[in-house]
Amino acid sequence: MSSEREQRLRALIPPDAVTEPLAETIDPENFTPRLLALLSNALxxxxxxxxxRRFGLGTNDWRVISAAAIRPGTSATELSEFLGLNKAVVSKSVNTLIERGLLLLIDGPRGSRPMYLTRAGAEMHEAMLPISMRGQEIILADLSGEDIGRLNHLLRRMLEKTRELQTLENGAQV
Structure with a gap:
């Protein structure tokens, strides 16, 4: 028998509401995109x-610092493409880092704005790097060198296929 509470709850559910699990659904414990997303989100x-907590900067700020360390003189647009982040997100981080004296923009050719870390930005990169590398350690802890090479190769292929599919889908919508 149902409790009075359950009966009241059922009375609130609209008649068109699906209240039972569907027959065909993903297995959340074995759906790889979900597992990858959960791992990424947790890291x-x-x-x-x-x-x-330590620096008053977030992950997007770190990504910009890291990308500027890898590619000194890159523009915000190039950085956005390299990171796979929305230009508005990159712009917000760039402005935060400029305000903190960690990044600077210069006037470049044809209106471009190359960006560079300042000395303080390079020191911040050095301080933040171990935190980011800890995520790498967590992922790779149980893998051999061969496994790591294969995993990275497969991930790069998957990214390439995803980008190709996105390009095809965007072309079909035009």
């Missing part, structure tokens, strides 16, 4: 919490 959350 980013851990990294962001630690970076905010």
């Amino acid at each position: 980013v959350w851990r990294e962001s919490q630690e970076m905010r």
Whole structure:
């Protein structure tokens, strides 16, 4: 028998509401995109919490610092493409980092705005790097060198296929 509470709850459910699980659904414990997303979210959350606590900067700020360390003189547009982040997100981080004296923009050719880390930005990169590398250690801890090479190769292929599919789908919508 149902309790009075359950009966009241059922009375609130609209008649068109589906109240039973569908017959065909994903298996959440074995759906690889979900597992990858959960792992990524957990790693980013851990990294962001630690970076905010220690430096007052978040993961997107770190990504911009890291990309500027890898590619000095890159523009915000190029950086956005390299990171796979929305230009508005990159712009917000760039402005935050400029305000903090960690990044600077110069006037470049044809109206471009190359960006560079300042000395303080390079020191911040050095301080933040171990936090980010800890995520790498977590992912690779149980893998051999051969496994790591294969995993990275497969991930790069998957990214390439995803980008190709996105390009095809965007072309079909035009």
